[in-house]
Amino acid sequence: xxxxxxxxxxxxxxxxxxxxxxxxxxxxxxxxxxxxxxxxxxxxxxxxxxxxxxxxxxxxxxxxxxxxxxxxxxxxxxxxxxxxxxxxxxxxxxxxxxxxxxxxxxxxxxxxxxxxxxxxxxxxxxxxxxxxxxxxxxxxxxxxxxxxxxxxxxxxxxxxxxxxxxxxxxxxxxxxxxxxxxxxxxxxxxxxxxxxxxxxxxxxxxxxxxxxxxxxxxxxxxxxxxxxxxxxxxxxxxxxxxxxxxxxxxxxxxxxxxxxxxxxxxxxxxxxxxxxxxxxxxxxxxxxxxxxxxxxxxxxxxxxxxxxxxxxxxxxxxxxxxxxxxxxxxxxxxxxxxxxxxxxxxxxxxxxx
Ligand code: HEC
Ligand code: HEC
Numbered sequence: 001x002x003x004x005x006x007x008x009x010x011x012x013x014x015x016x017x018x019x020x021x022x023x024x025x026x027x028x029x030x031x032x033x034x035x036x037x038x039x040x041x042x043x044x045x046x047x048x049x050x051x052x053x054x055x056x057x058x059x060x061x062x063x064x065x066x067x068x069x070x071x072x073x074x075x076x077x078x079x080x081x082x083x084x085x086x087x088x089x090x091x092x093x094x095x096x097x098x099x100x101x102x103x104x105x106x107x108x109x110x111x112x113x114x115x116x117x118x119x120x121x122x123x124x125x126x127x128x129x130x131x132x133x134x135x136x137x138x139x140x141x142x143x144x145x146x147x148x149x150x151x152x153x154x155x156x157x158x159x160x161x162x163x164x165x166x167x168x169x170x171x172x173x174x175x176x177x178x179x180x181x182x183x184x185x186x187x188x189x190x191x192x193x194x195x196x197x198x199x200x201x202x203x204x205x206x207x208x209x210x211x212x213x214x215x216x217x218x219x220x221x222x223x224x225x226x227x228x229x230x231x232x233x234x235x236x237x238x239x240x241x242x243x244x245x246x247x248x249x250x251x252x253x254x255x256x257x258x259x260x261x262x263x264x265x266x267x268x269x270x271x272x273x274x275x276x277x278x279x280x281x282x283x284x285x286x287x288x289x290x291x292x293x294x295x296x297x298x299x300x301x302x303x304x305x306x307x308x309x310x311x312x313x314x315x316x317x318x319x320x321x322x323x324x325x326x327x328x329x330x331x332x333x334x335x336x337x338x339x340x341x342x343x344x345x346x347x348x349x350x351x352x353x
Pocket of ligand 2: 036176231232236237238239240263264265268270289299301303304310311312315
C-alpha cells in the first residue's frame with residue numbers, strides 16, 4: 001500500500017531566505033554569464049514539486065520509464081532525478097532543494113523526498129536558438145535562411161531546447177550546476193553535465209551538502225594532508241582541478257563567437273597544493289588564494305560564503321567547522337605538511353647529487 005506524501009513534498013510553505021537584492025539578468029545565459037549567476041531568492045521553496053509519492057527507483061534514470069511509450073508514460077516530468085549529499089552518490093539528501101531558472105526568469109523549485117527523489121511537470125521555457133551538443137559535436141536545432149534569418153525555431157517540445165540555470169541548495173551550501181544541459185523525458189537527456197561527468201570516476205551525482213567534510217578538526221595544528229586537502233578535494237571539484245575545464249557550446253551565441261569558451265577552474269587548482277601543469281593548462285595552487293598575514297582577507301574564505309560572487313557557489317558560513325578549519329590553517333601559515341622539513345632536506349640532498 002502506498003503511503004501519502006513524504007516529508008520533502010510537505011515543505012511547501014517555507015519561503016526562501018531573503019539575501020542581498022539580486023536581479024535576474026537574461027545575459028547570464030550568454031557563455032560568460034554562465035560562469036556566474038546569483039541563486040534566485042524570494043519564492044516558495046518546493047512550489048513545483050510534482051504530484052504523487054515517488055519513492056521508487058532512486059538514482060535511476062526516471063525517463064527510462066517516464067517517457068512516451070515507457071512504462072510510466074501517464075506521468076511525464078519536465079525535470080526529475082535524485083539528489084545526493086555526496087559526490088559519489090552514496091547518500092541521498094532528503095529535504096535538499098533543486099532550483100531551476102529558465103531563460104524567461106521563471107524560478108522552478110523542488111525539494112527531494114525521503115528517497116532523495118524530485119520531479120516536476122512545470123514547463124521550462126524553450127530557446128528558439130538552441131544547439132544540440134555532445135561529445136564535441138554541435139548541431140543547431142533551428143533553421144536559418146541564407147541571410148541568417150530564423151526560418152524555423154528549435155522545437156519547444158524538444159527538451160534539448162529548455163535552457164535553464166540550475167542550483168542545488170542545502171542550508172548555507174548552494175552549488176550551481178556547471179552547464180545548461182537540458183533534462184527531459186523525450187530524448188534521454190536527463191540531467192545536468194556535472195551529475196554524470198565526474199573527474200574521479202564514472203559516476204557523478206547531483207549533490208550538495210552543508211555537512212562538514214570531516215567529523216571534527218583540532219583547535220590548532222591543522223595539517224594540509226589530513227584536514228585541508230579532504231575539504232577542498234571533497235567540495236571544490238569538478239571545477240578547481242588540473243587540466244582542461246572548459247564548457248561546451250549550447251546556444252547560437254556560442255557558435256557565433258566560439259572564443260567565448262569558459263574555464264570553470266579560473267586557472268586555480270585546489271587539489272594540488274602547488275598547482276599544476278597538465279595538458280598545457282598551467283594552474284596556480286592554494287597559496288595564490290590565501291593571505292597568511294591577514295587570514296580574513298583570503299579569497300579562499302571570502303569567495304566561498306553565502307552572498308559572495310562565486311561561480312562555484314557557497315559552501316559554508318562563517319561559523320561552519322570547515323570554514324573555521326581553513327581559517328585556522330591559514331593563520332598557522334597555510335603550510336603543506338606533505339614532507340616534513342627533515343624529509344625535504346633529504347630530498348634536496350638527493351636531488352643536488
Ligand atoms: C523502472 C521504471 C520506472 C523508473 C525508473 C521510475 N519510475 Fe516512476 N513510475 C513507474 C510506473 C510504472 C509508474 C506508474 C504506476 C504507479 O502508479 O506506480 C510510476 C509512477 C511514478 C509517480 C506517480 C505515482 C506515485 O509514486 O505517486 C511518481 C511521482 C514517480 N513515478 C516518480 C519517479 C521518479 C522521481 C523517478 C526517478 C528517480 C522514477 N519515478 C523512476 C515506473 C518507473
Ligand atoms: C561549479 C564550479 C566551482 C566549484 C565547485 C568551486 N568553484 Fe571556485 N570558482 C569557480 C569559478 C567559475 C571561478 C571564477 C569566477 C569567480 O571568481 O567566481 C571561481 C573562483 C574561485 C576563487 C577566486 C580565484 C581568483 O583568483 O580570483 C576562489 C578562491 C575559489 N573559486 C575557491 C573555491 C573553493 C574553496 C571551492 C570549494 C570549497 C570552490 N571554489 C568551488 C567555480 C567553482
